[in-house]
Amino acid sequence: MADFNAAAAAEAPEETTARDSEAEYTLEYACRCPHCQQTLRTVAVIRMLRSRVNFTSTMPRRGRAVICSQCRKILTVELNVLT
Numbered sequence: 001m002a003d004f005n006a007a008a009a010a011e012a013p014e015e016t017t018a019r020d021s022e023a024e025y026t027l028e029y030a031c032r033c034p035h036c037q038q039t040l041r042t043v044a045v046i047r048m049l050r051s052r053v054n055f056t057s058t059m060p061r062r063g064r065a066v067i068c069s070q071c072r073k074i075l076t077v078e079l080n081v082l083t
Helices: 002-011
Strands: 023-032 039-049 062-068 074-079
Touching: 039 074
Parallel strands: none
Antiparallel strands: 023 039, 039 062, 062 074
16 A cells, blocks of 8 residues: 555656735835835735744844835735734
8 A cells, every 4th residue: 555655656746836925005106126126017916924933032023025026026025013
């Protein structure tokens, strides 16, 4: 039975459906990315989760990063104090 599972896993295609971002927002007015200088009409938002801390932390557990939809570099980050 172990050989069957190993063979099935070897034949299974890799999952390539990773999410690009949590959300995409259309800007009311176009602007330029400070990193790539491309005109932006949308920005993407990705979620951040605190994954490790070596002490009792008062820092928030979650946050969001707004990234350029063209070059994917971080434009701004916010931590959620109330979550």
